Amino acid sequence: MTKLVVIGGVAAGMSAASKARRTNQGMEIEVYTDEEYISYAGCGLPYFVAGMVQEERKLIARTKEQFVRQGIKVFTNHKVLSILPTEMQIIVVDSEGAEKKVNYDKLVIATGARAFxxxxxxxxxxxxxxxxxxxxxxxxxxxxxxxxxxxxxxxxxxxxxxxxxxxxxxxxxxxxxxxxxxxxxxxxxxxxxxxxxxxxxxxxxxxxxxxxxxxxxxxxxxxxxxxxxxxxxxxxxxxAIGIQPNSELAAEAGIQLGVKKAIKVNKYMETNIPNIYAAGDCATAYHLLYQDDAYIPLGTTANKQGKVAGENAAGGKAEFAGIVGTAIIKVLDLEIGRTGLSKREAQQLGREVQEIKVEAYTKAHFYPGSQAATIKLLIEKASQKIVGAQIVGGAGAGKRIDVLAVAVQLGLTPFALSELDLSYAPPFSPVWDPVLTVANVAVGELEKKA
Amino acid sequence: MTKLVVIGGVAAGMSAASKARRTNQGMEIEVYTDEEYISYAGCGLPYFVAGMVQEERKLIARTKEQFVRQGIKVFTNHKVLSILPTEMQIIVVDSEGAEKKVNYDKLVIATGARAFxxxxxxxxxxxxxxxxxxxxxxxxxxxxxxxxxxxxxxxxxxxxxxxxxxxxxxxxxxxxxxxxxxxxxxxxxxxxxxxxxxxxxxxxxxxxxxxxxxxxxxxxxxxxxxxxxxxxxxxxxxxAIGIQPNSELAAEAGIQLGVKKAIKVNKYMETNIPNIYAAGDCATAYHLLYQDDAYIPLGTTANKQGKVAGENAAGGKAEFAGIVGTAIIKVLDLEIGRTGLSKREAQQLGREVQEIKVEAYTKAHFYPGSQAATIKLLIEKASQKIVGAQIVGGAGAGKRIDVLAVAVQLGLTPFALSELDLSYAPPFSPVWDPVLTVANVAVGELEKKA
CATH class of the missing domain: 3.50.50.60 (FAD/NAD(P)-binding domain)
Incomplete structure (x- = not known):
């Protein structure tokens, strides 16, 4: 029976294990993690500290028992000391200090990241x-x-x-x-x-x-x-200065690192060593606008990459589509969304952009609770495509970044954006959604120059 | 000086007048409406009745005076009795019963709709x-x-x-x-x-x-x-049985009507009679999935069509991109979004569709206020494209229809949808946004069949 070993028990690791199981019922699957908890929401920790989430167990998406029922063996408090690619083994030490060698046919490294x-x-x-x-x-x-x-x-x-x-x-x-x-x-x-x-x-x-x-x-x-x-x-x-990939274990085994010392992977989540995959916060991600690898560790990317690694490790052929750098954050009652390139990133890539920024509202002007939102498009001068967008505003502003993320990912122009049939009703939007408003202003500016 | 006459003073009419003014500073622009109010939010009336909007004037987006300052003459309580296309005139009666003939070079009909x-x-x-x-x-x-x-x-x-x-x-x-x-x-x-x-x-x-x-x-x-x-x-x-277009005035003038007796327009918002445009709730709208005209009167469409009609009447050459039938509604705390074809519409068009429906949540599972949402995709069997989507759920569910509206409008497959880099943070979404979850399930189903 083929055996998959996963190192790491959070987003990418458990996604890989689950997807491998769904892809291949006959595979042996083992997960090793030096942590006590698995499948927990790292992104939820601030809300736990705030007291909005009272119980630690609520942060756990799925328990060890749930994985066991899927036929996935989970070894918590087991530290992986080294990877031996030639032998296709890992060396593991348990909480009592006992060392053992574990064979693998396929290995997924999902060791995550740590605070710098x-x-x-x-x-x-x-x-x-x-x-x-x-x-x-x-x-x-x-x-x-x-x-x-x-x-x-x-x-x-x-x-x-x-x-x-x-x-x-x-x-x-x-x-x-x-x-x-x-x-x-x-x-x-x-x-x-x-x-x-x-x-x-x-x-x-x-x-x-x-x-x-x-x-x-x-x-x-x-x-x-x-x-x-x-x-x-x-x-x-x-x-909270920054995040760095837990890639030392991989590097010591001769696995190639890439940008920011993250484990370099291709679109199949393969490393440079056969049968070894990496995914999540320890790995690079292909950035569709950089047209190059990036290191932007986020939960969504970790889950997506883990799924691809798991499927491929189990004999499938999945591809990770890449990222455009979409992110969102709430701080108190302010919502902040961003996607694509920032002005600085565009400059670094030598791509000249035009900025269009508008003030808009999240709901109809007369509807209670309508919040101000500032929304910006970055339009590449050469292609006239939207290569970046940012939103800062009150409740309802942030998630509007998603339509803009699609626009960036699919390479829409402001004109194409302005033609979208987006939804309107007073509790949800002004009759011109802020996304359409900024698109209209951009179209006007581009036409003036043309 | 060329003269634009607009019949109707709400969404489409006032959008047309404003856009015409921005396009052409030298044009004479007159708006005639039999109503007392202009530029009011018809969609806001339920919230006014509810008492959420206290003052009537809050429903007014822009006042008569604001339009006058733009050089747009607005004649309220002026009923248009007839359009004389050969003479390029309209006959108007004011509130005192005095009739007059008004010449036009360009005419935009934006007479709206009424309850059936x-x-x-x-x-x-x-x-x-x-x-x-x-x-x-x-x-x-x-x-x-x-x-x-x-x-x-x-x-x-x-x-x-x-x-x-x-x-x-x-x-x-x-x-x-x-x-x-x-x-x-x-x-x-x-x-x-x-x-x-x-x-x-x-x-x-x-x-x-x-x-x-x-x-x-x-x-x-x-x-x-x-x-x-x-x-x-x-x-x-x-x-509240239905809405019917105020198209009698146009029909009497020999202007061609289309579906549901709405005024038939092309993508330039032109009627069959030269120099006469129509826009908004009185007019048809090209439906990108029907590949034919539809009558789905909505505020967004009215504003967009009005803008196109105004630009073209002022000498520009704008096109209305068409609709995909996106709509949203809130009833108490429930949000309902829809886009593209419903199952019934697909059947009527003879397009065989597969339904994928999932239950998801609007925020991270541990985040307070996460609401259940049911989300459905309709995938055309022949093309494997998403041709429709619907969402019913709690706060935060409804506006997710926008990403799906983009998917329908651009003809994405579930696979392409699943590859989108949408935003995630616990206050906004589970790590797999509901839109991605339904896409993933659809991809799985399609692969099973393949």
Missing amino acids: VPPLPGKELDNVFTVKSIPSARRIKEQMQSEQVKNIVIVGGGYIGLEMAEAFAAWKKQITIVELAPQLLGNIDEDMAALVEEYLVKEGVQIRKGEKVLALEGQDQVRKVVTDKGEIPADLVIL | VPPLPGKELDNVFTVKSIPSARRIKEQMQSEQVKNIVIVGGGYIGLEMAEAFAAWKKQITIVELAPQLLGNIDEDMAALVEEYLVKEGVQIRKGEKVLALEGQDQVRKVVTDKGEIPADLVIL
Whole structure:
């Protein structure tokens, strides 16, 4: 019987195992993970800390028992020490320290990613956390109940930093976000990020941009954050600087790494070594606009890639279509969506773009709860295609990025976008949906130039 | 100076006038309407009756004065008696009864539609209403304050009937919907309509399907509705049976009518008579899936067609891309979206379709407020393209129809749909958006058959 071994028990790993099972009933499937939990929603951790999700088990999408019933053996608290491609084996150590060799016919590496932690003096102090696992989230949440924990400093103003800001706001903490770059959310344009900053400041979050954290200080427990511009009192610090792939195990086995040291995969999720696949946050993803590999670890991509890896490992022939960099985030009541290239990305790729930005509303002007939304298209001058889009606005704004993601993925022009028969009723949209409004303005601008 | 005359002062008419002005600064533009109000949101009337929109003026998108500042003359309470194409004139009568002839070089007919009222005995009784104008909505709302008005019967279970049911529910009235057809919402499939019915019944609305209203009875004021199956007490009756185009004026002038007696237009919004355009609820719209004209009067289409008519009347050359029948409605907390062909429409067109239906959720499983949504694809067997889609579910379900509308309009297969890089974060979506989930299931089904 052919045997599939999966390393990693979260999004990509469990998607691979499940899809392999559905594809091939006769295959032996084993999953090894050094974590205690499998199939948990890493993206849900901020909401667990916020107290919106009360029980840890609610973050678990599917239990070990559910996988076992599918005929998938799951070994939690089992660390994989090495991959031996020639022998087609992995070496595993269990929680008691016992080592064993496990044979595989097909191997899927889905080791995920971890928070990047710079060599910062004081990073080992108490109450300094990254947000990556259920246990770390649990410890952060425990600290929330303490009245001694008043000042929280979040190092990094990306997705995780902002989502954690929302979580801490729920506990009425004093929040400071320190960001090295001159703007929050580096993957949207500066003017759009400024809207997010303006909102957060209004909500009482302190934002310090262009500021470098030099050290964390305190006795046992962190008490302050020292930066190149001053000191910030801190009873708890979140390091949300970035994410890096867990690719060392693969690299040691001679598997080729690609961009940002993620495991390089092709569209079949194959690595450079036969019978070894990789998927999810440890792997690269083909970016349809870069026309090259990218490293943009996200839950959706992990699930999709895992499914492709699982199907192929089980004898199928699936392809991962690639990404266009679509992402969405909510911070308090603000919604932020983005897709395709940002202005900066376009510049880096040498693709000249024109920006069209409009202010619109999420519902009919007379309908209660209609929220302002700023929406931007980036149109490539050469092709006149929409190569990027961003939205910042109130409730109902964010998910509108999906139609724009389709426009980017399919290479629509603003004219084609303006011709779409999108839905309208007062509780959902103005009669011209914001997406059509920005398309109309873009068409007008392009016609003026023509 | 060339002169554009527009007949009708709501969505299509005012869009035409505005676009003509933007296209051609030197044109003389006059708008004639027999109504008191212009540029009002007919779609907003149920929310005005509900009391969600307090002031009538909030329903007005733009005032007469705003148009005047654009150099557009607006003549309210001016009824157009006839169009004289040979003379290129219209005959108008003002509120004092004075008649005059008005010359035009270009004419846009945007006379809209009216509620269809069958020759029902008792239809002239007090408290029998249609929902079409601000004055009629005002009278309905006045009746809401009366405690004597307890039982309301809505004849017709289409969009307007259901939206009015929501309005009356806000006033805690006893509501009965009587529908002649065997299901509510004739333009979605029976199984999806059954979900809507189930919800409304749970919310306390009485639904009587397959029941024909024979007469309205009462002295002065309506007191009961007599059907082929019994009698229903009624202190107020809404006739929401259907919509018919105001096309008589055009027909009398020799302008050709098309489907459902709407004014037949081509993609330039031209009628069969030179220099005369039509747009909006009085006109046909090209349906990209019918590959033929349809009559589906909606605000979005009216605005788009008005814009095209205005641009062309002002010397431009715009085209209306056509519709795919996208629509959305909210009734209480239920959202209903549809696009493309329903099963019935597909059958009528002789196009064999396969149905794929899934139950999904609007947010991550652990995120508070995640709502169930049923989502259906109709896939044409011959082409394997998605030719229709429907969604019924809680908050956040409805607007997902937009991505599916794009899929239908661009002719995507379920496979192409499944490859889209849509946005995910727990407050917005499960990691597999419902749209991707139904696409994945469809791909699986198609592969099984292949």
